[in-house]
Amino acid sequence: MNLIRLALLATSLALVPASSKAADSLATPRKALPPKVEARIRDWSGGYLGIHAGLDANAFRSSAPTTMPALSFSGTKDTVGIGGGDVGVQLGYNLQLGNWVTGIEAESSLLLMHKESSSTHLTVRQTSRHAIKGKLGYSFGQTLLYGVAGLAIAPVRFTSPANGGFPETSRSATYLGPTIGIGVEHMLTDHVSLKAEATLASFGKHTLTFPGGSTRIDSGELALKGGLNFRF
Secondary structure: OHHHHHHHHHHHHHHHHHHHHHHHHHHOOOOOOOOOOOOOOOOOOEEEEEEEEEEEEEEEEEOOOOOOHHHOOOOHHHEEEEEEEEEEEEEEEEEEEOOEEEEEEEEEEEEOOOEOOOOOOOEEEEOEEEEEEEEEEEEOOOEEEEEEEEEEEEEEEEEEOOEOOEOOEEEEEEEEEEEEEEEEEEEOOOOEEEEEEEEEEEEEEEEEEEOOEEEEEEEEEEEEEEEEEEEO
């Protein structure tokens, strides 16, 4: 009998913790874990068409001596700077591989108030700027940091005033030169992104010949612009 009583007592003591745990679990139900949210993947691949606006500055330098004003600029050291606003469009295509993004873009801009006027010295006027650029960048999801390099195209018109018996004469030239730059682009929606970009172009030296003589023109350009791209 004593053995039976001891066995029953041991069994009852073993059941007490289990019954209390069961009661606790019934009294305080577990909270359901929130569903796991997958991070949204942003893909920059595809074509896009965009618009931009900004500011840029152009610098020109003549090799003619200051004693020949019809062939030299009126600024110090025979230099002149012109600048103003610009508006334009761009068309491009991106390909994303992992976080790296490569692409190509063609850009065309209309330049506003880019001219220098003088009745005694060489003057210059530029009304447009164009570029074909390659792109390489790194995607942080919605934000893309990138660099560009390519070819810039600048149609320019120079005018030499009447001087020393020579008539007023104009010459048009289309300059080609390398351009490099950096930019950042941020997705506002799946199809619209906002961009900011800075580029620098160098057009080297080119010879211009007028009735009064010849001069070599060295020029370059800095452009700052912001815009919107519409992806398709």
